[in-house]
Amino acid sequence: MGLLDKQIDSGGVVITTAENVLNWARLSSMWPMGFGLACCAIEMMATMASNYDLDRFGIIPRPSPRQSDVMIVAGTVTFKMAERVKRLYQQMPEPRYVLSMGSCSNSGGPYWQHGYHVVKSVSRIIPVDVYVPGCPPRPEALIGGLMLLQEKIRKEKFGVKHEAV
Amino acid sequence: MPHLKTEEMIMNMGPQHPSTHGVLRLELVTDGEVVKSITPHIGYLHRCFEKHGEELTYPMIIPFTDRLDYLASMNNNHAFNLAVEKLLNLEVPRKVEFIRVIVAELQRIASHLVAIGTFGADIGAVTPFLWTFRDREVILNLFENLTGARMLYNYMWPGGVARDFPKGFREEIGAFITYFRPKIRDLNNLLTGNHIFISRTAHVGVLPADVAVNYNCTGPVLRGSGVKWDLRKNDPYSIYPEFEFDIPVGQGTMGTLGDTWDRYYIRCQEMEQSLNIIEQALAKFPVEDATDVQAAVPRRIKPPAGEVYARAENPRGELGFYIISDGGTKPFRVRAKSPCFVNLAVLPALGKGIMVSDIVAILGSIDIVLGEVDR
Numbered sequence: 001m002g003l004l005d006k007q008i009d010s011g012g013v014v015i016t017t018a019e020n021v022l023n024w025a026r027l028s029s030m031w032p033m034g035f036g037l038a039c040c041a042i043e044m045m046a047t048m049a050s051n052y053d054l055d056r057f058g059i060i061p062r063p064s065p066r067q068s069d070v071m072i073v074a075g076t077v078t079f080k081m082a083e084r085v086k087r088l089y090q091q092m093p094e095p096r097y098v099l100s101m102g103s104c105s106n107s108g109g110p111y112w113q114h115g116y117h118v119v120k121s122v123s124r125i126i127p128v129d130v131y132v133p134g135c136p137p138r139p140e141a142l143i144g145g146l147m148l149l150q151e152k153i154r155k156e157k158f159g160v161k162h163e164a165v
Numbered sequence: 166m167p168h169l170k171t172e173e174m175i176m177n178m179g180p181q182h183p184s185t186h187g188v189l190r191l192e193l194v195t196d197g198e199v200v201k202s203i204t205p206h207i208g209y210l211h212r213c214f215e216k217h218g219e220e221l222t223y224p225m226i227i228p229f230t231d232r233l234d235y236l237a238s239m240n241n242n243h244a245f246n247l248a249v250e251k252l253l254n255l256e257v258p259r260k261v262e263f264i265r266v267i268v269a270e271l272q273r274i275a276s277h278l279v280a281i282g283t284f285g286a287d288i289g290a291v292t293p294f295l296w297t298f299r300d301r302e303v304i305l306n307l308f309e310n311l312t313g314a315r316m317l318y319n320y321m322w323p324g325g326v327a328r329d330f331p332k333g334f335r336e337e338i339g340a341f342i343t344y345f346r347p348k349i350r351d352l353n354n355l356l357t358g359n360h361i362f363i364s365r366t367a368h369v370g371v372l373p374a375d376v377a378v379n380y381n382c383t384g385p386v387l388r389g390s391g392v393k394w395d396l397r398k399n400d401p402y403s404i405y406p407e408f409e410f411d412i413p414v415g416q417g418t419m420g421t422l423g424d425t426w427d428r429y430y431i432r433c434q435e436m437e438q439s440l441n442i443i444e445q446a447l448a449k450f451p452v453e454d455a456t457d458v459q460a461a462v463p464r465r466i467k468p469p470a471g472e473v474y475a476r477a478e479n480p481r482g483e484l485g486f487y488i489i490s491d492g493g494t495k496p497f498r499v500r501a502k503s504p505c506f507v508n509l510a511v512l513p514a515l516g517k518g519i520m521v522s523d524i525v526a527i528l529g530s531i532d533i534v535l536g537e538v539d540r
Contacts, residue, residue, distance in 0.1 A: 034182040037188055038210055038536055039235035041317060044278070046305075047300030049282075063183050081188055081209045082178055110228065114220050117211050136316055 027153040033068040034061030037075025040102035047139035052055035067089040203516035218499025231317040234537040239272035242321035243284040248475035248486040249323040252468040270439040277432040284529035299304035308495030324461035367420030370527035384482025389415040389428035396478040427532040505533040
């Protein structure tokens, strides 16, 4: 039992703002959509698997955009896939967040110069909240990006349009 | 009731589907739960490897070969370097060959671990996924110690490798072998003989040997059908002839020869064979040899005009590189012959009259990587 339970073991009232409690609930259960595009998806899977264990943060992959809060764009977004990425984003319920993982989705990465088929940054099609650099980023980097996103959600004000960091 | 008219339905599976192993879209024509035909649509991860082959110099192409089959970067490097060395007529130091074989076989184990783990997760067994990723992490730590990267290494260069083994590295690999052998047994106890797993995989997606050969399947998909074909034995490259190892082929142990379970089990057996190869390579390793591993790397790679095809056994099959040189520092053309693309082509032949849920099992057993299918 935690400290809070000892304090209010015979019932009680906690006073807080609606913003605080809703933000706390949102940041503690960010469910990402379980879809990968390329190499980064393997590192994303490794982060979700036993060694790095994203379940600790309440982050559990969901197979459907309708059930997810966060979209981790993990990999190269090609023109052919861009349309689908945008549609998947639109299918997600609000509030929704986007984490761009890896150089390819940040800026085109290694495919910047000759990648005639690659979208040079996923931010050209959907708004991005957090960028994680690396090719591919280490699992620690992805966890760092997700924690940054948690901090962003913690500070969110209602009624204010959210902007990318 | 054959007189009742049924209506066919066209269904899309992917490109966002957790069991398509990337961005593959399958167009299914279904009659109720039964699949009438499958049409794979690819190209969602086209990353213009051939364009890079035309625009970049030989050493600069190596990082892009990493990103073809991103689960087996070392093997891709190896195949590409075989082609460049053949074009240059370059002699590779013996020590470098040993280093290459050891890392390539470690990479094969890492790749098969992902294949087995995700295959289990597709079928509904999540524990093997967690177990195999735990063990894969040990190999990745070894590679990180050696190359500085976890997944995409750019480690092998024409005529050499980027770095020599660090101090105590061979002992670490030896420790990994002793750690990993019991883990394969655990995995077999957990998944291979599991009744639920067998009933999902045995007799499902049977690929007869003649169909596999006609479609030019390679790797575990071909060997699962009982054809003994492995380039490490049939067209030996590097120093593979010096090692003794078996080529596991499908036996039809749990069901029909060439079914999904056979293709799965080939990978389990290949991991053991890879351990055997690494063990022999460590025993024969030229410890006294103080050759610089970069000594044979040419300062400027400018091969004579000509064309060359070199192939190597990837975890997924035969990976070949066809290079045309016009005598410049950049190749005129580079073409990658991808095993995944060929193995995926057999899916429509397997997917007639099966249930929708069996597609996931078959696709998982073929084990495609979309980075290599689309290139």
